[in-house]
Amino acid sequence: xxxxxxxxxxxxxxxxxxxxxxxxxxxxxxxxxxxxxxxxxxxxxxxxxxxxxxxxxxxxxxxxxxxxxxxxxxxxxxxxxxxxxxxxxxxxxxxxxxxxxxxxxxxxxxxxxxxxxxxxxxxxxxxxxxxxxxxxxxxxxxxxxxxxxxxxxxxxxxxxxxxxxxxxxxxxxxxxxxxxxxxxxxxxxxxxxxxxxxxxxxxxxxxxxxxxxxxxxxxxxxxxxxxxxxxxxxxxxxxxxxxxxxxxxxxxxxxxxxxxxxxxxxxxxxxxxxxxxxxxxxxxxxxxxxxxxxxxxxxxxxxxxxxxxxxxxxxxxxxxxxxxxxxxxxxxxxxxxxxxxxxxxxxxxxxxxxxxxxxxxxxxxxxxxxxxxxxxxxxxxxxxxxxxxxxxxxxxxxxxxxx
Amino acid sequence: xxxxxxxxxxxxxxxxxxxxxxxxxxxxxxxxxxxxxxxxxxxxxxxxxxxxxxxxxxxxxxxxxxxxxxxxxxxxxxxxxxxxxxxxxxxxxxxxxxxxxxxxxxxxxxxxxxxxxxxxxxxxxxxxxxxxxxxxxxxxxxxxxxxxxxxxxxxxxxxxxxxxxxxxxxxxxxxxxxxxxxxxxxxxxxxxxxxxxxxxxxxxxxxxxxxxxxxxxxxxxxxxxxxx
Numbered sequence: 001x002x003x004x005x006x007x008x009x010x011x012x013x014x015x016x017x018x019x020x021x022x023x024x025x026x027x028x029x030x031x032x033x034x035x036x037x038x039x040x041x042x043x044x045x046x047x048x049x050x051x052x053x054x055x056x057x058x059x060x061x062x063x064x065x066x067x068x069x070x071x072x073x074x075x076x077x078x079x080x081x082x083x084x085x086x087x088x089x090x091x092x093x094x095x096x097x098x099x100x101x102x103x104x105x106x107x108x109x110x111x112x113x114x115x116x117x118x119x120x121x122x123x124x125x126x127x128x129x130x131x132x133x134x135x136x137x138x139x140x141x142x143x144x145x146x147x148x149x150x151x152x153x154x155x156x157x158x159x160x161x162x163x164x165x166x167x168x169x170x171x172x173x174x175x176x177x178x179x180x181x182x183x184x185x186x187x188x189x190x191x192x193x194x195x196x197x198x199x200x201x202x203x204x205x206x207x208x209x210x211x212x213x214x215x216x217x218x219x220x221x222x223x224x225x226x227x228x229x230x231x232x233x234x235x236x237x238x239x240x241x242x243x244x245x246x247x248x249x250x251x252x253x254x255x256x257x258x259x260x261x262x263x264x265x266x267x268x269x270x271x272x273x274x275x276x277x278x279x280x281x282x283x284x285x286x287x288x289x290x291x292x293x294x295x296x297x298x299x300x301x302x303x304x305x306x307x308x309x310x311x312x313x314x315x316x317x318x319x320x321x322x323x324x325x326x327x328x329x330x331x332x333x334x335x336x337x338x339x340x341x342x343x344x345x346x347x348x349x350x351x352x353x354x355x356x357x358x359x360x361x362x363x364x365x366x367x368x369x370x371x372x373x374x375x376x377x378x379x380x381x382x383x384x385x386x387x388x389x390x391x392x393x394x395x396x397x398x399x400x401x402x403x
Numbered sequence: 404x405x406x407x408x409x410x411x412x413x414x415x416x417x418x419x420x421x422x423x424x425x426x427x428x429x430x431x432x433x434x435x436x437x438x439x440x441x442x443x444x445x446x447x448x449x450x451x452x453x454x455x456x457x458x459x460x461x462x463x464x465x466x467x468x469x470x471x472x473x474x475x476x477x478x479x480x481x482x483x484x485x486x487x488x489x490x491x492x493x494x495x496x497x498x499x500x501x502x503x504x505x506x507x508x509x510x511x512x513x514x515x516x517x518x519x520x521x522x523x524x525x526x527x528x529x530x531x532x533x534x535x536x537x538x539x540x541x542x543x544x545x546x547x548x549x550x551x552x553x554x555x556x557x558x559x560x561x562x563x564x565x566x567x568x569x570x571x572x573x574x575x576x577x578x579x580x581x582x583x584x585x586x587x588x589x590x591x592x593x594x595x596x597x598x599x600x601x602x603x604x605x606x607x608x609x610x611x612x613x614x615x616x617x618x619x620x621x622x623x624x625x626x627x628x629x630x631x
Contacts, residue, residue: 043427136425143425146612153613157622201440203611206618210625233451234444238626262458263451267523269530281469295534302537305544316607318600326545334603338610341623350622353613360609 028056028066028111030119036107036128041139041402044101044132050093054111054119057089064089066119068112071096076104076127086112099130138402148363153356160352168351173312173330174343177211177288180310181218184285190225191215192284193239194275194300196291196315197231197268200238203338204316208290209235209242210341211314215288216246220255228261229278231271236263272296276303289313289328290337293320301327314340367398406627417619456480486514563588 032052039046049071057066071094072081087094099105104127111119160166184191193215195208212228219226228243230236240261247256264274276299279287287304289297290313297313297320304311305327313324314332324331332340335357342350371393378386395401416436423433459473467473485491490504491514499505508515546557565571566588575584617623 041427043430133427136427139425149609149612150616153616154620157617157620199444203614206626207610207614210623213625230451232444233447233449233454236451236454237447242626259458263454265455266448266451267527269527273526273530277469277472295531298537298541299530299533302541316610318603318607321603323541326541333606335606335610338607338614341614341617341625345623345625350617353617353622357609357613360612361605364605364609 026065026113027117028113028119029054030122031057031069031109031111032122034107034109034122034124036105036124038128038130039095039097041133041136042130044130045099046095046097047099047105047107047128047130048093048095049107049109049124051109051122053090053092056113057111059090065113066111067114069094070110070112070118072108072110072121074106074108076106081106081108081121101130101132104129136402138400140403141397145363149356149360152359153353156352156355156359157349158352160348160350160355163348166348166351166355168339168343168354171332171336171339171343173314173332173336174211174214174340176310176312176330177214177344178218180286180288180312181215181222181224183310184219185222185224187285189285190227190282191219191286191288192275192279192304192309193226193228193288193290195228195230195235195239196289196293197271197296198292199232200234202292204290204292205235207316207337207340208314209238210344211288211290211337212239213242213246214340214344216243217250220247220250220252223252223255226260227278227282227284229264229271229275230261231264231266231268233263236261268294268296272299275300279303279307279309283307284309287311289315289324290332290340291315293317293324298323298327304328367393406624409627410621410624414619414621417615452480483515483518486518491515492517559591563591 031054034049034051036047036049038044039048051069054066054069066089068089069087069091070083071085071087073084073096074081084096084098085094096105096107106127107124108121110121113119156166181191193212195212196202196205198205200206200209216226218224226243228239230239240258243261244253244256244258247253264271279300280303284304284307287300287309289300289311293300293315294317297315297317301311301313301324311328312330312332313328314337315321315324316334316337318334321331321333325333339354339357342354371390374386374390374393377383378390396403419429420433420436423429423431456477459477462473463470463477487508490506490508493504493506493508493510493513493515495501495503496505496507506513509519510516542560546553546560548554548557562584565574566584566586571584571588575582580586581590614623618626
């Protein structure tokens with residue numbers, strides 16, 4: 001007899017003789033009904049498996065009898081089930097996203113106890129065949145709103161192209177750009193432009209680059225010095241192109257210095273250290289912060305304030321706006337930054353896009369007012385119809401439940 | 404051509420990404436596009452690194468003001484690069500023990516890890532810590548009661564500041580429930596602040612849609628530089 005088997009039998013015998021029996025792993029009871037269905041609004045590569053919890057899977061047990069659920073799958077035509085995933089206790093669903101569109105699958109769920117004990121498998125009643133959807137209907141209302149806003153933008157651009165005069169309110173932060181560059185020229189100190197810390201694929205950085213175009217045009221015109229430290233290599237390249245174009249546009253290509261736009265580091269606080277060091281050494285007279293900022297916003301703006309620079313900031317990061325408002329002379333709040341390119345270009349067709357945005361605001365405002373009225377009326381009257389309309393508005397129109 | 408081709412690439416990629424949001428079959432195309440962007444960004448990093456080294460070496464060579472900082476930058480750059488690429492102090496991985504370089508370059512105890520842990524991390528934390536001082540100085544300026552608006556701002560800030568501490572609860576516990584500072588703070592943050600924040604967020608969303616369309620349709624080309 002094998003030595004280990006002999007010792008096991010001997011130990012079991014001793015325990016039973018002493019009155020204490022060894023704890024044997026007890027198999028938990030299997031999960032309840034298992035259902036498998038095609039995952040909606042996908043490319044036909046996923047199935048959702050749902051099950052009733054095993055009776056042994058209690059929320060707050062003295063001793064946990066189920067620690068996980070194992071999900072097994074078999075494709076039609078195959079012999080054996082294979083393990084495709086595991087979910088922890090008190091979980092009732094699993095997304096199998098490794099399916100082939102059109103293939104049929106059978107599913108089983110096994111409750112796992114501690115020490116590897118396994119329940120008998122509970123199987124889904126029928127096979128499921130994932131099907132590809134051509135349109136994601138969960139995004140239906142989002143698509144409708146996008147079409148209305150996008151269509152309005154295009155419509156007003158066309159309207160402006162046809163010669164219609166459009167009035168746009170003055171944006172103080174953008175009006176101040178000329179003043180700030182002029183001041184720097186008079187003082188004989190440089191202008192510092194910080195294009196945020198995200199890459200060129202971020203819309204805020206792109207919007208900021210259009211402001212840089214204006215700042216660079218003015219520095220070229222006034223013969224002021226421009227300094228553009230960047231945090232990303234692609235932003236450096238884009239900013240260089242923009243500054244060069246602005247100098248060409250101002251008729252001063254000879255004054256363009258490629259090294260005025262340079263790369264520091266990708267690291268957030270390394271970049272801040274580099275820029276603030278530069279500020280303290282060279283004491284720029286005008287600082288522009290246009291783009292995406294995080295915790296560094298206040299460090300930069302307060303340092304600029306300490307060196308006495310006139311500061312114009314613009315960002316679409318709501319959490320950083322209060323810092324810029326507190327520390328800068330002018331701040332472009334959210335949408336004003338995105339309006340900058342249209343505003344600064346002065347081209348009527350670009351200004352048309354701002355009018356298109358206004359349609360979106362009217363739509364948003366209408367939804368807010370209707371939502372508030374419905375919500376108030378639903379609370380006061382407790383009418384089922386109002387509650388249904390309200391939940392359709394929040395879950396379907398504004399949520400992800402789609403059509 | 405220098406502007407037309409990038410414009411075309413931007414338009415096609417942009418519209419494909421919009422389509423990918425609505426058409427499940429094309430969802431993976433969006434991920435592909437992001438991988439292409441990462442590849443471009445990685446290549447561009449060489450440009451950035453080269454620019455950093457060139458400008459700093461020039462500064463050292465010209466003995467311009469602050470050239471000592473430039474020397475520190477260049478030394479730190481090459482030191483980190485060599486230590487990371489040569490995987491100094493890295494033990495071979497358990498999977499491939501026969502290959503000396505098979506371990507992870509950020510492995511605990513490696514030279515690169517040491518630089519990160521004992522130089523880079525504390526330096527970053529130091530810069531971040533400066534924020535506390537700057538918040539105090541900015542708050543001091545912002546909350547000066549110069550006019551009616553500033554007085555309202557100061558009062559609101561005081562309520563929120565005190566209301567978020569135990570002192571707020573203890574000091575105003577005798578007041579009617581609605582006026583206790585912790586409840587007032589909740590009302591200010593969840594009603595007034597949230598409403599303002601949402602208005603800004605809606606504006607941002609619309610601005611992004613508008614600017615994206617202008618870029619994709621080629622109406623706004625200011626980011627593309629010049630044809631010449």
